[in-house]
Amino acid sequence: MLDIKFIRENKDIVVAGAAKKRVKVDIERLLELDAKRRELQASIDAKRAEQNIASDAIASAKSDTERQEVIARMQTLKETLKLEEESLQDILKDWRALMVAVPNVPDISVPDGESDADNREVRTWPARGDGRGGEKPAFDFEPKSHVELMLMHDMADYERGAKVAGFRGYFLKNDGARLVWALERFVQDRFVDRGFTPMIVPSLVRREPFVGTGYLPQSEDDLYKTQDGDYLAGTAEVATMGYYMDEILEKKDLPIKFFAFSPCFRREAGSHGRDTKGIFRIHEFVKYEQVVLCEANHEESVKHHEELTKNAEALLQELKLPYRVVINCGADLGLGQVKKYDIEAWMPTEKNYRETHSSSYFHDFQTRRLNIRYRDPEGVVRYAHSLNNTALAMPRILTQIVENYQREDGSIAIPEVLRGYMGKDVISRN
């Protein structure tokens, strides 16, 4: 949510921002409603003030007639007050609906574009050498897809997955399961001493944190909902951001950095027909997420954003997976995001980079909705800034690992950093 004052004073910026994000929202109508809202509120406040004065007069009236006279006057006032309060409620309903639909303003560095095809490459790893792309594994044989490789080594069972869990269901078996566990311990060890607070957070979450983080009311279709009205979170970000909801923190405690784990559930409602094979796009997975609350300062947000991005890149570098970082274009940004980098690892059989991480910052868009504030030493209370990035999501990363590490005989080398956790160097058929 943006500050209504900011919208009022920077209408053109907000309108241009929404256009860049390809979000349709009637700012003109919002401002009209806001003017009416303020006018009515002033009138109601004045009537209440009158009522408060009369209330004292009634209590301290010297005679019954005097008292009755004031009460009669207040009975009339009450009628108009009630009407005004009712129309204020009507206006507020529309006003609020528009307010939560106003997107945050994207950063100046965000490229214009219609879809993820317009995201712009920022860098590759390993760095480009020949002008055609970073150093990627050169296969002198036809590489097999992750779908095939994992089936071949009995690392996954998609058929029984569908039988038991339905479309996009899966089982991970043998080295498939062990690889996930190895990766979990690997990522845990990398974050334990970096100033991040480890946390296991709920996936089953009440409505408010979803609205607060900006997933609702817009993306109702992407979420699973329970018969109790709760939702299953698609990311640990939701519960982690909800942690300090409605609280006032101390500035000295910032930045607060969480390394949060949760199972994740996504309906993938808008992705029918995409990535239908294997475990790349699934309804249920686990993810370690980096979440940061910092002081309300653009430079601080940018500093932490770059840091969160580097943290994720460091993991891919340790895993020796070629990747690139892209800056997402306007249309590919979420409602509250100011700027987002996606990190995409190389997928040999698709001859393309595919997303493994998503790193974004929000300024005070989420914290305003969640009411997360902090008090600075001067006693001024401000909304904090928030950011998040994936640390590591499983099992998606397995797709890139098995494809990049496959060998001609069909065996799969284990990334060096995982060998200790796996207790073996290679996955082979025997």
Place this chain on the structure above:
RNA sequence: GGAGGGGUGGCUGAGUGGUCUAAAGCACCGGUCUUGAAAACCGGCGUGGGGAAACCCACCGUGAGUUCGAAUCUCACCCCCUCCGCCA
């Protein structure tokens, strides 16, 4: 699933229809005193909205209702706690 208790400022906690403009204490900030600190004493100390300011309005879990007037009465809902049952 059953029974009971409860939600008041950063915290504890008083307040059952009208000076509530929410007592008091703790914590915190400033001052006096002191070599310094503690103690004691004095003063300050919630959030949001409107206003140039004086000041005004709202907020006692949430929402409706009764009333001239609601922290206080009524109803619904949410959350927390205790006990019983079930249970990884």
